[in-house]
Amino acid sequence: MTGGSREERPARRGPPEGRPPGPSHPAAPRVTAPAGRRPPPGREPGRPPADLPPGAWDLIGEAVVVCDPSGVVSGHNRAARTFFPRLRAGEKLSGPAAGPLAGAAERGEESFDAPFAGRRLVGHRTVVEGRTVWLVRDASAVREREDALLAERSRSAFLARARGEVAASLHHTRAARALVRAAVPELARTAALLLPPRGPRVPWHLAGPGSAEYSGEVPVQTLDRTPRVAAALSGLDPRLVPCPRQELDALHVITGRLPPGDGKDGEALLVPLSGSGDPAGALMLLGPGRSAAAPGGRGTDVELASRFAAQAGTALAAADFYTRQTRTTEALHAGLEPQPLPEAVPGVRLGAAYRPARGALDIGGDYYQVCRRSGGGVEFFLGDVCGKGVEAAVLTGRVRQTMRALTLVERRPVRVLELLNTVMLEAGEPRFTTLVTGSARPHREGGLDVVVAGGGHLDPLVLRRDGRVEPVEIGGTLVGVLPDPVFARERVLLAPGELLLLYSDGVTEARGGRTGSGMFGEERLVKQLSACGGMPAGAVAERVELLVSEWLGEREVSDDIAVLAVQAAPPSAEAHLSRAHPVGERIKEEGR
Amino acid sequence: MSTHAGTALTDEVRDTFDRALAEADGEPAVELVLNLLDNGVPPESVLLGLIAPAQRRTGERWAANEWSIAQEHAATHISEQAVAALALATRAVRPDERLGTVVVACVDGEWHALPARILTEVLRLRGFRTRFLGAHMPAGHLVSYLHRHGPDLVALSCMLTVRLPQAYRVIHRAQRAGTPVLAGGPGFGPDGVWARTLGSDLYATGAARAADLLAARWPPERTGTPDLDRLSTEEYPALVRRRPDLLRHVLDDLHEHFRAMSAYTPEQYDATVEDLGQLLDFLAASVFVGDPRVFTGYLDSAVPLLTARGVPAVRGLTLTLRSLVRPLPDSPRALAHLSEGLRWLGALR
Numbered sequence: 045m046t047g048g049s050r051e052e053r054p055a056r057r058g059p060p061e062g063r064p065p066g067p068s069h070p071a072a073p074r075v076t077a078p079a080g081r082r083p084p085p086g087r088e089p090g091r092p093p094a095d096l097p098p099g100a101w102d103l104i105g106e107a108v109v110v111c112d113p114s115g116v117v118s119g120h121n122r123a124a125r126t127f128f129p130r131l132r133a134g135e136k137l138s139g140p141a142a143g144p145l146a147g148a149a150e151r152g153e154e155s156f157d158a159p160f161a162g163r164r165l166v167g168h169r170t171v172v173e174g175r176t177v178w179l180v181r182d183a184s185a186v187r188e189r190e191d192a193l194l195a196e197r198s199r200s201a202f203l204a205r206a207r208g209e210v211a212a213s214l215h216h217t218r219a220a221r222a223l224v225r226a227a228v229p230e231l232a233r234t235a236a237l238l239l240p241p242r243g244p245r246v247p248w249h250l251a252g253p254g255s256a257e258y259s260g261e262v263p264v265q266t267l268d269r270t271p272r273v274a275a276a277l278s279g280l281d282p283r284l285v286p287c288p289r290q291e292l293d294a295l296h297v298i299t300g301r302l303p304p305g306d307g308k309d310g311e312a313l314l315v316p317l318s319g320s321g322d323p324a325g326a327l328m329l330l331g332p333g334r335s336a337a338a339p340g341g342r343g344t345d346v347e348l349a350s351r352f353a354a355q356a357g358t359a360l361a362a363a364d365f366y367t368r369q370t371r372t373t374e375a376l377h378a379g380l381e382p383q384p385l386p387e388a389v390p391g392v393r394l395g396a397a398y399r400p401a402r403g404a405l406d407i408g409g410d411y412y413q414v415c416r417r418s419g420g421g422v423e424f425f426l427g428d429v430c431g432k433g434v435e436a437a438v439l440t441g442r443v444r445q446t447m448r449a450l451t452l453v454e455r456r457p458v459r460v461l462e463l464l465n466t467v468m469l470e471a472g473e474p475r476f477t478t479l480v481t482g483s484a485r486p487h488r489e490g491g492l493d494v495v496v497a498g499g500g501h502l503d504p505l506v507l508r509r510d511g512r513v514e515p516v517e518i519g520g521t522l523v524g525v526l527p528d529p530v531f532a533r534e535r536v537l538l539a540p541g542e543l544l545l546l547y548s549d550g551v552t553e554a555r556g557g558r559t560g561s562g563m564f565g566e567e568r569l570v571k572q573l574s575a576c577g578g579m580p581a582g583a584v585a586e587r588v589e590l591l592v593s594e595w596l597g598e599r600e601v602s603d604d605i606a607v608l609a610v611q612a613a614p615p616s617a618e619a620h621l622s623r624a625h626p627v628g629e630r631i632k633e634e635g636r
Numbered sequence: 637m638s639t640h641a642g643t644a645l646t647d648e649v650r651d652t653f654d655r656a657l658a659e660a661d662g663e664p665a666v667e668l669v670l671n672l673l674d675n676g677v678p679p680e681s682v683l684l685g686l687i688a689p690a691q692r693r694t695g696e697r698w699a700a701n702e703w704s705i706a707q708e709h710a711a712t713h714i715s716e717q718a719v720a721a722l723a724l725a726t727r728a729v730r731p732d733e734r735l736g737t738v739v740v741a742c743v744d745g746e747w748h749a750l751p752a753r754i755l756t757e758v759l760r761l762r763g764f765r766t767r768f769l770g771a772h773m774p775a776g777h778l779v780s781y782l783h784r785h786g787p788d789l790v791a792l793s794c795m796l797t798v799r800l801p802q803a804y805r806v807i808h809r810a811q812r813a814g815t816p817v818l819a820g821g822p823g824f825g826p827d828g829v830w831a832r833t834l835g836s837d838l839y840a841t842g843a844a845r846a847a848d849l850l851a852a853r854w855p856p857e858r859t860g861t862p863d864l865d866r867l868s869t870e871e872y873p874a875l876v877r878r879r880p881d882l883l884r885h886v887l888d889d890l891h892e893h894f895r896a897m898s899a900y901t902p903e904q905y906d907a908t909v910e911d912l913g914q915l916l917d918f919l920a921a922s923v924f925v926g927d928p929r930v931f932t933g934y935l936d937s938a939v940p941l942l943t944a945r946g947v948p949a950v951r952g953l954t955l956t957l958r959s960l961v962r963p964l965p966d967s968p969r970a971l972a973h974l975s976e977g978l979r980w981l982g983a984l985r
Binding site for chain 1: 660661662704706709710712713714717745747772782783784785786812813814815855857880
């Protein structure tokens with residue numbers, strides 16, 4: 045915007061006449077003509093027409109000031125008289141009369157750009173036939189537009205940044221804290237946000253200078269003494285209003301956190317936040333922000349504040365909505381997660397691993413449960429509901445509850461499966477499940493006496509002390525399909541240290557390995573299991589999960605993985621159980 | 637009976653704990669830890685002075701081929717039980733209201749959960765509210781957790797440099813969800829140099845230092861920016877995509893030039909395929925962070941490991957690296973790192 049050589053600007057020469065421009069003439073010269081090479085007729089540089097009247101100078105919008113070599117003004121036009129009213133021909137250029145022009149001439153500079161007498165003046169010097177000619181134009185309007193543009197650009201940048209910060213987290217409290225942080229220091233020195241009342245309390249968050257942050261709650265009755273804040277919080281009045289002094293005093297729990305000065309002079313703006321119509325909160329802006337100090341800024345930038353409020357309110361409301369939804373899902377979820385294994389059951393060591401396929405709920409169609417058995421030992425089951433996703437997950441919850449209730453009244457596992465089959469058929473459940481259920485009781489000669497029954501599930505594996513791995517063939521029909529199913533049971537004796545492994549098809553049908561499509565397979569599982577001799581049940585279950593996950597590699601887990609290991613406690617462990625430590629807080633189950 | 641903290645972790649105590657790990661017997665390990673606490677040994681000392689060093693020795697025994705991977709796994713399980721018992725015994729520790737919530741996670745594909753678990757407990761004992769998300773946390777699960785629970789910080793553990801690309805995914809996504817990240821673990825390199833490359837906001841070596849750092853800088857702020865260039869985003873995915881081809885190519889070459897392989901048992905062959913896959917993964921990670929030290933660092937640990945298993949390591953690795961040069965003409969950084977690796981191997985001859 046400061047260049048002055050408008051006349052000499054090189055013009056791009058168009059295609060020769062008669063030849064239309066276009067791709068048919070790719071070689072058409074697209075060169076730029078050197079300045080002044082072909083001046084248009086009648087515009088010969090330096091040669092004004094001989095009959096130019098002296099008054100013509102005054103038609104030029106720019107100020108023209110001509111000085112002789114000694115610096116005395118020899119002539120100037122009307123624009124020059126407007127810009128420099130005290131400039132006189134025949135006088136030397138002086139500071140009071142010519143301001144920055146005189147300064148630039150004094151210092152021998154080619155140009156200047158400075159304010160003078162209420163204008164922004166930009167001047168350039170040229171020398172024509174020994175005389176100095178200054179061309180000076182008024183750049184005030186341009187400068188104002190530039191300032192306005194820069195201010196708008198900085199507002200947009202602020203809003204974009206703020207949007208990113210406030211919308212980053214869907215957690216309501218974090219979004220609220222990000223919101224007050226984002227408002228400081230651009231909109232206000234301190235920003236406080238009151239959230240819609242939650243029961244008897246109104247949560248608030250505050251961010252002040254120097255990353256100071258506070259949070260807390262005020263009793264909902266406080267709002268009785270702060271009608272304007274209450275109105276902003278109710279979403280009834282979308283206007284931005286000043287916050288009266290007495291309301292700030294009533295909220296001294298919040299405003300007491302302010303640095304001295306903020307809010308005391310009444311410089312507090314109340315900004316209602318709403319997300320698609322519902323009240324999302326009330327923002328208090330206290331003390332002038334950086335935008336107020338920007339050129340042209342007068343007090344708090346109300347327009348910027350309301351734009352900020354519109355987008356931040358939407359983000360805050362979305363976070364609130366998400367958080368409420370999440371609370372609902374988590375409540376439902378909690379009933380579907382595998383229950384922790386019972387701790388310190390004499391004679392029994394347990395281990396489990398559970399890894400759901402990636403989904404919205406983090407739970408899938410596999411399930412297991414182990415409960416203490418009255419009279420010693422445990423009752424257990426592990427199964428797999430056909431299908432995936434939420435529907436399968438909900439059915440696992442139902443199957444688990446039914447199984448638990450049935451095992452309380454019926455000890456024969458085959459009968460339990462038959463009853464479950466009836467329940468599922470009567471409920472008109474379109475899905476079916478496969479499962480293995482059973483019990484493990486300490487045997488009077490040591491080890492565990494295990495009974496298992498199968499409903500169409502993969503046969504459990506027994507890891508013997510010598511490293512042999514034997515399947516327990518129980519078969520059975522799927523549960524929830526046929527009106528007269530066939531289930532079978534088997535009895536297995538586990539010597540101390542020996543282990544029964546139940547697993548879902550997510551283990552053996554995991555596809556991966558070197559080729560990416562090979563199945564993990566029962567053979568590999570048996571081989572790996574035989575190397576787990578002497579390991580505690582928990583480590584065996586984790587190891588199976590690890591091996592399968594490694595087999596899957598980077599590929600997404602497409603099916604649930606559930607593993608349950610029931611082990612006869614080795615003799616050494618028996619002795620220690622007298623001091624039944626609650627050691628079972630299992631890492632795998634946290635956070636799931 | 638009361639014993640001073642500095643004297644309670646005697647050699648005898650360490651031997652007892654080591655024996656429990658070796659025998660994969662949880663109960664004596666737990667009993668030992670609870671006794672130490674009863675005797676007034678600070679829980680943080682038990683975690684960092686007994687359990688953590690024992691776990692390091694476990695790793696060394698595996699590396700020296702003294703222990704099978706199953707034994708190492710069983711020992712780790714016992715250490716985890718000991719930490720869990722300690723956590724339960726000290727659950728009355730109250731959170732410090734000036735501090736906030738830290739969620740501790742391991743990188744996707746990372747199974748070495750114990751150091752992260754120990755960090756969780758150390759932070760909790762120092763007054764932070766903590767949550768441990770377990771080993772092998774997919775980035776998506778972590779992000780979903782962040783939106784649901786809104787912790788103030790993610791503490792991310794990375795034990796192996798090969799997981800750096802996954803670590804980046806976690807760091808990036810956690811930050812996008814508005815949560816700053818503290819990186820820790822040897823996977824982030826000497827002095828956490830690659831934690832900075834990946835744009836982590838904070839870095840600390842060891843649980844105690846992490847706790848000190850966080851207490852001094854609470855609440856944590858988002859400050860990090862990643863320093864990854866175009867080659868990272870172009871070459872890395874190509875290497876991941878071509879992994880099966882590259883693996884096949886190297887295997888063919890080795891069949892021809894590495895005669896020892898023709899006598900391999902199926903198990904030895906499988907182990908070799910696994911090793912080569914790992915080499916490719918390390919090369920990819922090295923290319924991703926743009927630092928050949930990731931690759932040479934891998935060679936540094938692979939040579940003794942393979943040697944312990946009776947493999948002529950330097951020769952085998954040299955052949956492998958040379959073989960990889962041919963199919964990678966379009967990957968300038970991978971080539972540079974391969975030749976850096978060859979130079980490193982050459983110095984060993």
